[in-house]
Amino acid sequence: MAYGLLNGKRGIISGALDEKSIAWKVALKAHEEGATFVLTNAPIAMRMGAIKELAQHCNAEIIPADATSTEDLEKLFTQSQEILGGKADFVLHSIGMSPNIRKGRAYTDLNYEWFKQSIDISALSLHRMLQTAYKQDAISEWGSVVALTYMAAQRTFPFYTDMAEAKSMLESIARSFGYHYGKYRKVRVNTVSQSPTVTTAGSGIGGFDKFYDFADKMAPLGNASADQCADYCLTLFSDLTRMVTMQNLFHDGGFVNTGVSMEVMEGR
Numbered sequence: 521m522a523y524g525l526l527n528g529k530r531g532i533i534s535g536a537l538d539e540k541s542i543a544w545k546v547a548l549k550a551h552e553e554g555a556t557f558v559l560t561n562a563p564i565a566m567r568m569g570a571i572k573e574l575a576q577h578c579n580a581e582i583i584p585a586d587a588t589s590t591e592d593l594e595k596l597f598t599q600s601q602e603i604l605g606g607k608a609d610f611v612l613h614s615i616g617m618s619p620n621i622r623k624g625r626a627y628t629d630l631n632y633e634w635f636k637q638s639i640d641i642s643a644l645s646l647h648r649m650l651q652t653a654y655k656q657d658a659i660s661e662w663g664s665v666v667a668l669t670y671m672a673a674q675r676t677f678p679f680y681t682d683m684a685e686a687k688s689m690l691e692s693i694a695r696s697f698g699y700h701y702g703k704y705r706k707v708r709v710n711t712v713s714q715s716p717t718v719t720t721a722g723s724g725i726g727g728f729d730k731f732y733d734f735a736d737k738m739a740p741l742g743n744a745s746a747d748q749c750a751d752y753c754l755t756l757f758s759d760l761t762r763m764v765t766m767q768n769l770f771h772d773g774g775f776v777n778t779g780v781s782m783e784v785m786e787g788r
Contacts, residue, residue, distance in 0.1 A: 527554035535614030587645035698766035708765030739773030
């Protein structure tokens with residue numbers, strides 16, 4: 521059921537790889553709620569995914585952009601305004617990658633050049649995106665930026681390795697830039713800390729299936745799905761949350777505040 525939450529709003533959605541992606545779900549739901557938007561992803565990711573199919577369904581154009589390139593991001597915001605006919609009202613940052621995780625390096629044996637790439641891709645890309653938009657004045661007054669994160673920024677999960685540091689920095693950038701962008705144009709910047717979710721990226725982490733089941737038993741409401749996360753992101757894009765900014769918002773069925781559940785204690 522659509523509510524018309526985003527009627528007349530324009531946006532930029534990054535990170536849609538395939539139908540398992542949270543960004544893919546956000547795009548589908550934003551389209552249902554009346555938004556027009558452009559899709560963007562790194563050229564290499566676009567070759568791996570099916571973003572053209574999503575673009576056709578949502579009547580959206582694709583602007584390839586490497587989020588670690590200031591030049592690419594400048595083109596992204598310039599071209600998006602030309603395509604959409606104005607500034608963006610919302611932006612989704614759904615970008616993250618760790619070469620150390622992909623190549624099986626343990627946290628105690630990190631390749632530091634790869635570590636730098638993890639930080640650059642997964643965290644500094646948000647600052648680059650916000651700084652570029654800020655300088656171009658490319659986001660409308662009372663606009664909304666949402667970045668996806670995970671609670672490994674606050675608690676230790678051994679398998680998450682250097683992405684934990686990247687997510688910690690991502691959340692800090694959202695708070696710090698959220699202050700400056702709020703003063704400048706009333707633009708709000710938040711992060712959503714989602715449950716473990718069966719996405720192409722998430723399910724590629726070793727032992728993910730066991731942890732997914734554990735989190736589902738721990739959270740009183742169970743794990744939040746990608747579809748439910750997309751719903752939550754849309755509320756943050758909407759005018760209903762105009763006074764919410766600089767927040768890390770947990771969307772995890774209550775996992776973050778649960779010490780232990782009876783299901784876990786009893787081995788059910």
